[in-house]
Amino acid sequence: MxxxxxxxxxxxxxxxxxxxxxxxxxxxxxxxxxxxxxxxxxxxxxxxxxxxxxxxxxxxxxxxxxxxxxxxxxxxxxxxxxxxxxxxxxxxxxxxxxxxxxxxxxxxxxxxxxxxxxxDDPMESRASLEGYAGETASALIQLSSLILDPSHAQNSASAAGHAGVAQTIAGLLLLLPLHRRRGQVYFPAELLAATGLDRDGFLTGGNEQSVTSAIRAFAGLGREHLAKARAAAGSISHMNRSAFTAVALAEPVFDSAERAGAKLFDQSIVPPQWRRQWWMWKAARSGRW
Known part of the structure; x- marks a missing residue:
C-alpha cells in the first residue's frame, strides 16, 4: 500500500x-x-x-x-x-x-x-442500460477527471464511457441477489429474450440453464465495454488515472459471475476487502485495469 x-x-x-x-x-x-x-x-x-x-x-x-x-x-x-x-x-x-x-x-x-x-420497471434494452450507466458511473468518472486534470479530461471521455458501463454491469452482478428479492431486473429485456426468458421467468429462476446463459451474456456485455475502455486507455492523462482506479474490480466480478451462473441468485460473489484494495492499488500504480 x-x-x-x-x-x-x-x-x-x-x-x-x-x-x-x-x-x-x-x-x-x-x-x-x-x-x-x-x-x-x-x-x-x-x-x-x-x-x-x-x-x-x-x-x-x-x-x-x-x-x-x-x-x-x-x-x-x-x-x-x-x-x-x-x-x-x-x-x-x-x-x-x-x-x-x-x-x-x-x-x-x-x-x-x-x-x-x-x-421495478424492466430495463427495456441494451441501449437503455448503456444510457443508465452513462449518466451514472460513466459520468462519475468523467466528472472525476475534471477535478483531477481538467485540461485533459476530454481526452478520457471515450474510455470513461465504456469503463462506466463495465463498472455498472459488475455492480449489478454483485447486487443480483438483492435485486431479485426486490423484483428488480436490470438485465435488458432483449438479452433475456435471447436466452429464452422474460422478466418473470428470470426472477423465478426455474430454468437454471437459461438463467446461467443470461448471467454469462450480461457479464459478456460488461467484458465488451471493458475491452473498449482498455483500448481507449492510452488517451487518459497520467493525472486522470485515479478516476479509473475502481474499474480494476470489474473483470474479477465478471469471472466470478460466469463461474457461479444461476447460483448467483443465492450466493455472494463480493470479493474480500483486502483483495479489492490490492487490485485497486496495482491499478493506481500501473494505470492498467
Missing part, C-alpha cells in the same frame, strides 16, 4: 470523507490513492453519488425516494447556493462544484437516472 494514505483536504470536506468511508469503501480507497489535494473534492463527488445510489435502500415507496432526489436537484439548481446550508455533504458538494466548475446538468442527469432504481 502507498506510504501516505492520510486524507489531506480542507475542513469543508471532513464530513464527505467520513461519509464516503462508510458508504463506499472502494471509492474511499480511490480517494486515498489520488493526489492529496484532490481527495477532498473527490470525496464530496463520490459521497454524493453514493447517497443518491442508496435512496432505494432508505425508502419503502417510490414517492419518498423521488422527494429525496428532488431535494438534491434543488440544491444543485439553486442560484443562491443556500439550499444545502446546514447539510455538510451538500455544502461539500457545492464547494466542489464551484471550485472545479463541474457541469450541474451532468449531476442533475445523474439524479434523474436514479429514479429508475425506485421502481
Amino acid at each position: 502507498p506510504e501516505n494514505t492520510t486524507p489531506v483536504a480542507p475542513p469543508v470536506y471532513d464530513f464527505s470523507l467520513a461519509a464516503l468511508r462508510d458508504s463506499d469503501r472502494d471509492r474511499y480507497l480511490a480517494c486515498l490513492l489520488s493526489p492529496p489535494d484532490k481527495r477532498g473534492p473527490l470525496s464530496a463527488l463520490y459521497a454524493f453519488h453514493a447517497e443518491i445510489a442508496r435512496v432505494r435502500d432508505l425508502v419503502r415507496e417510490p414517492l419518498p425516494g423521488e422527494i429525496r432526489l428532488q431535494w438534491w436537484r434543488d440544491v444543485l439548481e439553486d442560484p443562491t447556493g443556500t439550499s444545502g446550508e446546514g447539510n455538510p455533504l451538500a455544502e461539500a458538494l457545492m464547494d466542489c462544484v464551484k471550485a472545479h466548475n463541474l457541469p450541474v446538468n451532468v449531476l442533475t442527469d445523474m439524479i434523474d437516472a436514479r429514479i429508475f432504481d425506485l421502481y
